[in-house]
């Protein structure tokens with residue numbers, strides 16, 4: 537098969553203390569200023585200078601399910617609400633895409649469509665919505681429920697939610713609003729549409745109280761990994777984030793998504809798959825290893841163990857710490873991180889022949905490992921050119937230096953190899969990613 541050519545797509549996933557659980561204690565981390573807007577702003581601006589396609593902001597609707605004693609010793613519970621943050625970042629940047637996370641399980645379509653539509657107007661069409669359904673009981677317990685609804689129920693609500701949101705964004709046809717001062721006519725009433733939606737989850741009359749967002753709809757982002765999640769992604773997603781433990785598994789996921797998109801009547805090019813690869817970078821492999829070891833040395837043993845238990849949703853005390861990581865039976869829903877993430881960590885631990893002690897007490901976050909800049913570029917190139925993904929989401933291990941390291945050490949290599957764009961390709965995020973402007977469903 538011919539190797540693929542042209543630039544890949546790039547996203548930086550920012551967590552204000554970094555994704556590595558020890559990273560907030562590094563000398564260069566923002567420390568007391570971790571939650572400051574400045575911490576986020578400078579990273580977004582730096583990513584924009586490097587022509588990275590988007591900043592990704594993750595969120596969940598709880599602090600973090602750790603006992604208080606351990607929550608008090610991590611940076612994990614600290615983050616800003618991502619729609620609010622996106623509004624501020626929109627004013628501080630000009631070209632980079634901004635992806636905010638919002639849950640369809642614990643919000644209402646009118647509120648959310650309005651907020652995201654407003655952000656698309658504020659940013660001049662640079663917003664993506666990471667559509668999540670939330671996956672733990674801890675989040676449900678902040679919304680009057682004891683348990684998270686089952687996955688099929690959550691994805692059925694997500695589908696109706698998205699359909700309603702799109703209907704609301706389509707309220708005004710694209711040429712409905714002209715604001716003629718002479719005649720006093722603001723818009724053409726024949727081109728205003730009420731939704732009058734009555735479904736199994738929502739009743740929404742509409743119309744929306746703003747004209748169509750600059751992108752028509754914000755870019756729909758998603759990271760489904762289960763059967764329901766992949767079906768939702770193939771039908772609706774435009775930028776998909778994936779965690780896979782090997783290039784082969786990523787290729788399988790990639791093909792599954794593209795085939796799903798075709799089966800849903802879409803073109804495979806309408807769906808971009810970004811793989812999560814998260815190196816701790818150095819100029820040389822030794823530099824990278826040193827930095828990684830420094831972060832590992834800052835992990836707190838008890839906090840690591842609790843993170844590992846929270847991550848896998850099970851009690852790890854029954855395992856012999858000196859044995860190699862065995863096959864571990866994972867719980868179904870409601871506890872722990874999503875299954876794909878859990879499997880990633882376990883497969884990797886087994887591949888590396890880690891003991892349970894190394895897994896449990898060295899638990900540092902999701903798939904973070906040291907790589908020289910050249911090795912990282914080679915790995916990205918191999919994944920991209922051989923059909924494992926359309927680009928990458930980098931869960932930045934330590935901030936702000938992880939962003940600087942990527943921009944200064946890896947971007948020049950990628951640029952020489954034609955794997956990252958020289959310039960933004962369009963005015964909006966949609967144009968930049970090569971995604972079509974969505975037709976208004978009411979247009980004749």
Ligand SMILES: Cc1cc2nc3c(=O)[nH]c(=O)nc-3n(C[C@H](O)[C@H](O)[C@H](O)COP(=O)(O)O)c2cc1C
Nearest residue numbers: 594595637668670759760761762765777778779874
């Ligand atoms: C890179 C990446 C980022 C994610 N960010 C979030 C997030 O911010 N909030 C959230 O609730 N879920 C997040 N998820 C989880 C997904 O939304 C999804 O629930 C998960 O991948 C499992 O798929 P499933 O819902 O089909 O079981 C993320 C997943 C990936 C791969």
